[in-house]
Amino acid sequence: xxxxxxxxxxxxxxxxxxxxxxxxxxxxxxxxxxxxxxxxxxxxxxxxxxxxxxxxxxxxxxxxxxxxxxxxxxxxxxxxxxxxxxxxxxxxxxxxxxxxxxxxxxxxxxxxxxxxxxxxxxxxxxxxxxxxxxxxxxxxxxxxxxxxxxxxxxxxxxxxxxxxxxxxxxxxxxxxxxxxxxxxxxxxx
Amino acid sequence: xxxxxxxxxxxxxxxxxxxxxxxxxxxxxxxxxxxxxxxxxxxxxxxxxxxxxxxxxxxxxxxxxxxxxxxxxxxxxxxxxxxxxxxxxxxxxxxxxxxxxxxxxxxxxxxxxxxxxxxxxxxxxxxxxxxxxxxxxxxxxxxxxxxxxxxxxxxxxxxxxxxxxxxxxx
Numbered sequence: 298x299x300x301x302x303x304x305x306x307x308x309x310x311x312x313x314x315x316x317x318x319x320x321x322x323x324x325x326x327x328x329x330x331x332x333x334x335x336x337x338x339x340x341x342x343x344x345x346x347x348x349x350x351x352x353x354x355x356x357x358x359x360x361x362x363x364x365x366x367x368x369x370x371x372x373x374x375x376x377x378x379x380x381x382x383x384x385x386x387x388x389x390x391x392x393x394x395x396x397x398x399x400x401x402x403x404x405x406x407x408x409x410x411x412x413x414x415x416x417x418x419x420x421x422x423x424x425x426x427x428x429x430x431x432x433x434x435x436x437x438x439x440x441x442x443x444x445x446x447x448x449x450x451x452x453x454x455x456x457x458x459x460x461x462x463x464x465x466x467x468x469x470x471x472x473x474x475x476x477x478x479x480x481x482x483x484x485x486x
Numbered sequence: 487x488x489x490x491x492x493x494x495x496x497x498x499x500x501x502x503x504x505x506x507x508x509x510x511x512x513x514x515x516x517x518x519x520x521x522x523x524x525x526x527x528x529x530x531x532x533x534x535x536x537x538x539x540x541x542x543x544x545x546x547x548x549x550x551x552x553x554x555x556x557x558x559x560x561x562x563x564x565x566x567x568x569x570x571x572x573x574x575x576x577x578x579x580x581x582x583x584x585x586x587x588x589x590x591x592x593x594x595x596x597x598x599x600x601x602x603x604x605x606x607x608x609x610x611x612x613x614x615x616x617x618x619x620x621x622x623x624x625x626x627x628x629x630x631x632x633x634x635x636x637x638x639x640x641x642x643x644x645x646x647x648x649x650x651x652x653x654x655x656x
Contacts, residue, residue, distance in 0.1 A: 314562065321558065
C-alpha cells in the first residue's frame with residue numbers, strides 16, 4: 298500500500314466522502330468485473346457495485362492495513378456479489394430438459410437473435426458457476442476474470458497457495474463438464 | 487529423459503496461469519509440440535477462460551457506470567442514524583466484557599452488595615435517648631427514679647438509699 302492510498306484510506310476512515318469517491322474512481326471497474334463475474338447481469342452488477350462502496354464506507358474503520366487494501370475490497374465485493382446472487386436466484390426460473398441439461402426459460406420479451414444468444418450464453422455460464430461450491434466459485438473468478446496471482450488469491454481468501462491451486466483444478470474440471478459444448482464450440486472458432 | 491504426460495499435466499495449469507517457474511515453463515514448452523493430449527488440455531483451459539472472461543470484458547467496455555457514484559452518495563446520506571438504544575446495544579455487543587458474559591455474575595454480585603448496603607444504611611438504630619424519666623420520688627431515706635425503655639421493653643428503677651451509694655434494680 299503506497300502513501301497516497303494510505304492517506305486516502307485514513308481520510309475515508311474519518312468519514313471523508315471525497316476520499317471514498319477517489320477510491321471509487323480507482324476501483325469501480327475492478328469491483329464491477331468481480332460483481333459481473335458472479336451475477337452475470339448488468340443491472341445486478343451495478344447494484345452490487347453500489348452496495349460494495351456503501352458497505353466499504355461503513356466498514357473501512359475495521360481495515361487495519363494488515364493485508365493489501367485491494368484484497369480487502371475484493372473480498373467485500375466477492376461476498377456481496379455472492380449474497381446478491383443467492384437472493385436473486387430465488388427470482389430466476391430455469392427448467393431442465395428430459396436429459397437434465399440446461400435450458401433457459403423463455404422471457405416475455407422478444408429480442409434480436411444476437412442479443413438472445415448472448416443472454417442465453419451468459420445465463421448458462423452463470424448457471425454453471427452457481428453449481429460450484431462458494432470457495433471454488435470465488436477462486437475461479439479471482440483467477441479467470443481478475444487474473445490475480447495464486448498468492449494474491451490466497452491472501453484475499455485467507456488460505457494457502459496449495460488450496461488455491463486445488464480449488465482451481467477442481468473448479469475447472471467441473472466447469473469443463475458443465476460447459477462442455479460451449480467450451481468445445483469456442484475452441485473450434 | 488522424455489517427460490511423461492502425468493508429470494506435465496501436474497504443472498500444466500500453473501503454466502497456463504503464468505505461475506510456473508522458468509524450469510517448469512521450459513519443461514512444458516518442450517513437451518507440448520509432441521503431445522496432442524496435453525495440447526488439447528491447454529486448449530480446453532483457454533476455451534473455459536474465454537467463456538467466462540470475454541463477456542465480462544465486453545460488459546465492462548460497454549458500461550458507462552451511469553449515476554453510480556450519485557446513488558452511492560445518496561445511499562450513504564440516507565443511512566438511518568442509529569437510535570440511542572441501538573447505539574447502546576451495539577456498544578454492549580462490542581464490549582469484550584459483555585461479550586464474554588462476565589456481566590451475569592458481576593451484575594448478581596452488584597445486586598447482592600446493593601441489597602446489603604441498603605440494609606445497613608437504612609437500619610433503624612435503637613436510640614436510648616428515647617428513654618425518659620417516668621417518675622422520680624424523693625424522700626429522706628430513699629430517692630427512687632423509674633426509667634422506661636420502649637425497645638427493648640425494659641423498666642429500670644433506681645433506688646438511692648444513700649447519697650453516696652447507688653443501687654439499681656431492674
